[in-house]
Amino acid sequence: MKMTVIGCGYLGATHAACMAELGHEVLGMDSDIDKVHTLNSGKAPFFERDLDDLLAKHTASGRLRFTASYGEAADFADLHFIGVGTPNQPGTDAYDLTHLFDAARRLAPGLTGPAVIAVKSTVPVGTAPQVAEILREYAPAKDLIEVAWNPEFLRESFAVDDTLRPDRLVLGFKRDHSWAETVLRQAFAKIIESGTPTIVTDWATAELAKGAANSFLATKISFVNAMAEVCEKSGANVAELADILGHDHRIGRHGMRPGLGFGGGCLPKDLAGFITRADELEAGPAVDMLREAAAVNGRRRQRVVDLAREELGGDLSGKRITIWGAAFKPDTDDIRDSPALAVAQALHDLGATVTITDPKALDNARKLHPELDYVEDPIAAVDDADLLLHLTEWHQYSNIDPKRLANRTTSPKVIDARGTLNTDQWREAGWLARALGRP
Numbered sequence: 001m002k003m004t005v006i007g008c009g010y011l012g013a014t015h016a017a018c019m020a021e022l023g024h025e026v027l028g029m030d031s032d033i034d035k036v037h038t039l040n041s042g043k044a045p046f047f048e049r050d051l052d053d054l055l056a057k058h059t060a061s062g063r064l065r066f067t068a069s070y071g072e073a074a075d076f077a078d079l080h081f082i083g084v085g086t087p088n089q090p091g092t093d094a095y096d097l098t099h100l101f102d103a104a105r106r107l108a109p110g111l112t113g114p115a116v117i118a119v120k121s122t123v124p125v126g127t128a129p130q131v132a133e134i135l136r137e138y139a140p141a142k143d144l145i146e147v148a149w150n151p152e153f154l155r156e157s158f159a160v161d162d163t164l165r166p167d168r169l170v171l172g173f174k175r176d177h178s179w180a181e182t183v184l185r186q187a188f189a190k191i192i193e194s195g196t197p198t199i200v201t202d203w204a205t206a207e208l209a210k211g212a213a214n215s216f217l218a219t220k221i222s223f224v225n226a227m228a229e230v231c232e233k234s235g236a237n238v239a240e241l242a243d244i245l246g247h248d249h250r251i252g253r254h255g256m257r258p259g260l261g262f263g264g265g266c267l268p269k270d271l272a273g274f275i276t277r278a279d280e281l282e283a284g285p286a287v288d289m290l291r292e293a294a295a296v297n298g299r300r301r302q303r304v305v306d307l308a309r310e311e312l313g314g315d316l317s318g319k320r321i322t323i324w325g326a327a328f329k330p331d332t333d334d335i336r337d338s339p340a341l342a343v344a345q346a347l348h349d350l351g352a353t354v355t356i357t358d359p360k361a362l363d364n365a366r367k368l369h370p371e372l373d374y375v376e377d378p379i380a381a382v383d384d385a386d387l388l389l390h391l392t393e394w395h396q397y398s399n400i401d402p403k404r405l406a407n408r409t410t411s412p413k414v415i416d417a418r419g420t421l422n423t424d425q426w427r428e429a430g431w432l433a434r435a436l437g438r439p
């Protein structure tokens, strides 16, 4: 099949490459011409495991290319996925749908015959009819355009695998849109035939499915982090508590790692956007627990700042703090709403000199936070530090021998906010080690 993917960021570039891997002929379209050039050279403009391999393979095989032209995209195929960004509006928690509406409006004039527009971007419930209305107004094919809602559940750092082997497929249609269902079932045939649960539903349920899933994931993380707060007051160990809870198959251990809480381009903004939409729909009380999940998440970041202050005698001015980790989680270079950088910024604002290291995200961090210091090597980064903070759990950090580090600091103090350092080992190596939620 031929298809396009409009918006080739983390989601769209991955989707385009994976659709080519499934055997389709794919044209990716993005308004950012630099991104288009990078993608056409067979490379991702960001770090995502396995993606460069797929991009190189399929730009070479001729099944995948990228353009910045809407006209070319409209002419190329009758199936168009849209995966443009839907951030929060600056200064509010509501979704900014400008890019999505703009994409629909600019694609529409080229749609002269029947076409399926399958939206993957995450949106507030009630968006699909607005996209359909834009297409009806601006596309010459008018009512021959069918809109489908196909929310995406991939995780960055597992994006390729999650796209090719998703837990489920969700396809949302307007009642009379049976052609769109046929087309999408064809596009995803290999995934469906492999036994992936495929749920066909209406637009609103498909839209809500995505916000509800991210709200649940965020709440699960905040639940265990709320337990960490209780552990800190009672002397209990949240890591062991999470293991005990997780063995109950009704609870499950996945997605319940305690620590510094959630960040990234999705969970924080989707939680905020979901709450805002529920308020608009006068369903505010139904999402009060989500407000609390967001509050718990904010308190984890503040807790690390407070602990750092406590360890450094209350006054951070002139203190040197080293941070391991800038990305919002390991195995990505994405720093959107990174908990590590939020803590770094707060400590800098309190007068500390902050040095950060990260295996992949330093270039992005440097652009956003030029006021912080950056060092490539995690070992050299602790030189003359008054305090080390472990804020993103890259596996290489838990393999570093603390004995090699202690003498490089002014005083060996570490706070493990992600729970993956062996604090017993660090203490044996002479460090004063503290961890969130654990004695």
Ligand SMILES: NC(=O)c1ccc[n+]([C@@H]2O[C@H](COP(=O)([O-])OP(=O)(O)OC[C@H]3O[C@@H](n4cnc5c(N)ncnc54)[C@H](O)[C@@H]3O)[C@@H](O)[C@H]2O)c1
Pocket (backbone or CB within 6 Å): 006, 007, 008, 009, 010, 011, 012, 029, 030, 031, 032, 035, 083, 084, 085, 086, 087, 099, 100, 102, 103, 120, 121, 122, 123, 152, 153, 154, 155, 156, 265, 266
């Ligand atoms: N990143 C993820 O893991 C993930 C997973 C599931 C869902 N989502 C959702 O997918 C959407 C995209 O997220 P992302 O992380 O890929 O964002 P992103 O910022 O990485 O990518 C968005 C891309 O859209 C392009 N774009 C913006 N306006 C455009 C327009 N009018 N025409 C063409 N291209 C345009 C941008 O240049 C950018 O390359 C969001 O709604 C997000 O919530 C993201």
Ligand SMILES: O=c1ccn([C@@H]2O[C@H](COP(=O)(O)OP(=O)(O)O[C@H]3O[C@H](CO)[C@@H](O)[C@H](O)[C@H]3O)[C@@H](O)[C@H]2O)c(=O)[nH]1
Pocket (backbone or CB within 6 Å): 122, 152, 153, 154, 155, 156, 157, 214, 217, 221, 254, 255, 256, 257, 258, 259, 260, 261, 262, 263, 264, 265, 266, 267, 270, 328, 329, 330
């Ligand atoms: O047990 C956990 C799991 C995650 N996190 C943190 O939560 C954030 C999000 O992690 P994760 O969910 O792995 O990453 P994302 O790539 O943001 O993926 C989420 O957001 C995507 C975009 O909507 C969805 O598609 C995915 O299903 C959803 O997991 C990160 O800061 C993690 O450090 C924890 O603190 N504890």
